[in-house]
Amino acid sequence: xxxxxxxxxxxxxxxxxxxxxxxxxxxxxxxxxxxxxxxxxxxxxxxxxxxxxxxxxxxxxxxxxxxxxxxxxxxxxxxxxxxxxxxxxxxxxxxxxxxxxxxxxxxxxxxxxxxxxxxxxxxxxxxxxxxxxxxxxxxxxxxxxxxxxxxxxxxxxxxxxxxxxxxxxxxxxxxxxxxxxxxxxxxxxxxxxxxxxxxxxxxxxxxxxxxxxxxxxxxxxxxxxxxxxxxxxxxxxxxxxxxxxxxxxxxxxxxxxxxxxxxxxxxxxxxxxxxxxxxxxxxxxxxxxxxxxxxxxxxxxxxxxxxxxxxxxxxxxxxxxxxxxxxxxxxxxxxxxxxxxxxxxxxxxxxxxxxxxxxxxxxxxxxxxxxxxxxxxxxxxxxxxxxxxxxxxxxxxxxxxxxxxxxxxxxxxxxxxxxxxxxxxxxxxxxxxxxxxxxxxxxxxxxx
Numbered sequence: 031x032x033x034x035x036x037x038x039x040x041x042x043x044x045x046x047x048x049x050x051x052x053x054x055x056x057x058x059x060x061x062x063x064x065x066x067x068x069x070x071x072x073x074x075x076x077x078x079x080x081x082x083x084x085x086x087x088x089x090x091x092x093x094x095x096x097x098x099x100x101x102x103x104x105x106x107x108x109x110x111x112x113x114x115x116x117x118x119x120x121x122x123x124x125x126x127x128x129x130x131x132x133x134x135x136x137x138x139x140x141x142x143x144x145x146x147x148x149x150x151x152x153x154x155x156x157x158x159x160x161x162x163x164x165x166x167x168x169x170x171x172x173x174x175x176x177x178x179x180x181x182x183x184x185x186x187x188x189x190x191x192x193x194x195x196x197x198x199x200x201x202x203x204x205x206x207x208x209x210x211x212x213x214x215x216x217x218x219x220x221x222x223x224x225x226x227x228x229x230x231x232x233x234x235x236x237x238x239x240x241x242x243x244x245x246x247x248x249x250x251x252x253x254x255x256x257x258x259x260x261x262x263x264x265x266x267x268x269x270x271x272x273x274x275x276x277x278x279x280x281x282x283x284x285x286x287x288x289x290x291x292x293x294x295x296x297x298x299x300x301x302x303x304x305x306x307x308x309x310x311x312x313x314x315x316x317x318x319x320x321x322x323x324x325x326x327x328x329x330x331x332x333x334x335x336x337x338x339x340x341x342x343x344x345x346x347x348x349x350x351x352x353x354x355x356x357x358x359x360x361x362x363x364x365x366x367x368x369x370x371x372x373x374x375x376x377x378x379x380x381x382x383x384x385x386x387x388x389x390x391x392x393x394x395x396x397x398x399x400x401x402x403x404x405x406x407x408x409x410x411x412x413x414x415x416x417x418x419x420x421x422x423x424x425x426x427x428x429x430x431x432x433x434x435x436x437x438x439x440x441x442x443x444x445x446x447x448x449x450x451x452x453x454x455x456x457x458x459x460x461x462x463x464x465x466x467x468x469x470x471x472x473x474x475x476x477x478x
Contacts, residue, residue: 055248063259085257092250093418095243100409106233112212128346131446132354139356140386143363146280152272153371205391254422273368280360285438289445297452307335316437321351324440337461342451350443357435362389369420381414388413
């Protein structure tokens with residue numbers, strides 16, 4: 031049977047997806063930039079036409095497209111997320127505990143990432159301030175933010191004028207107002223069906239717009255990296271490697287130290303038993319790189335192998351797949367330190383507190399679209415006045431780290447479920463302690 035043109039096009043797209051094209055653009059951009067730096071002499075053609083002409087215009091155009099998406103995307107996503115989270119089911123003890131747990135672990139994750147980033151210092155030793163965009167508004171914002179006290183920063187989360195905050199892109203007040211609106215919509219129920227429907231439909235529009243913008247990401251990455259390496263040559267390689275190592279180290283600390291301590295302290299279970307029984311789910315998440323795909327397996331494993339009541343896991347796991355993005359938060363934390371060091375931006379305690387708050391609250395709005403974490407990363411950058419050019423270096427490498435982040439995300443969902451279920455008396459300890467619980471007959475025979 032002959033394939034239709036539509037099927038042939040579908041196969042081509044599967045063979046060369048967005049991840050692959052971004053990685054190809056990453057490599058080609060580096061190669062092109064190195065060639066321009068070392069082999070093409072400085073002059074009008076190299077500098078004015080290509081480096082500060084084509085590469086600059088296209089690269090900055092892509093960054094502006096990302097900036098265009100930030101406020102409406104995050105605003106609508108958080109309203110829709112809060113509206114679904116804030117229904118009557120979440121008003122109970124389980125819902126409150128789950129939400130608090132997810133927010134706290136995300137805040138811890140950002141803190142771990144900032145600590146690892148400052149320990150490794152991935153962006154030190156390279157001065158990229160000369161290739162930053164000429165618009166210094168982000169740097170001015172960082173200077174202004176450094177003059178605020180922690181108390182003023184916390185107070186500024188509450189907007190005096192939500193419309194003004196939306197227009198100015200002040201993200202913490204925008205997130206606060208969006209959460210408030212979403213919860214009120216949920217509490218009013220049918221009375222606000224029209225408004226709820228409007229935000230859901232507008233959210234769908236922004237999701238689609240994000241997907242379309244991401245289609246030109248390879249071109250944007252190519253131009254941004256070509257310009258970067260044309261200016262600094264091979265000097266950018268070491269920071270990129272150190273950034274990768276920093277993210278992986280922070281992910282390992284969050285998964286193998288923070289989560290395991292939480293299990294021991296709050297759930298009173300053996301963390302090594304948990305890891306042994308859960309490793310298959312982590313492997314599945316790593317291979318698929320999507321939290322949503324692991325929801326059925328996650329619930330099944332917690333039920334059959336660990337004795338967690340499905341009435342708990344069927345609520346906490348899907349919720350976690352939506353709002354619990356510890357891995358993404360870790361990436362954002364390390365990326366903040368990395369970019370600040372690259373561009374010589376000094377961050378103080380107030381800025382770090384702002385990063386923790388912004389990345390934690392933004393995690394509610396990051397699910398649903400591939401690569402949307404990079405959009406919210408630009409939001410985190412804006413909150414402390416960092417140049418968005420750093421995202422160009424991060425974008426290609428981040429695709430490699432995505433699978434590891436997903437494995438950490440779903441592990442956090444399961445840890446939260448175990449803790450909440452244990453405190454509610456919904457864990458069968460005999461099943462958890464049984465090494466053969468949930469195993470098929472074939473698996474038991476293979477083990478013996």
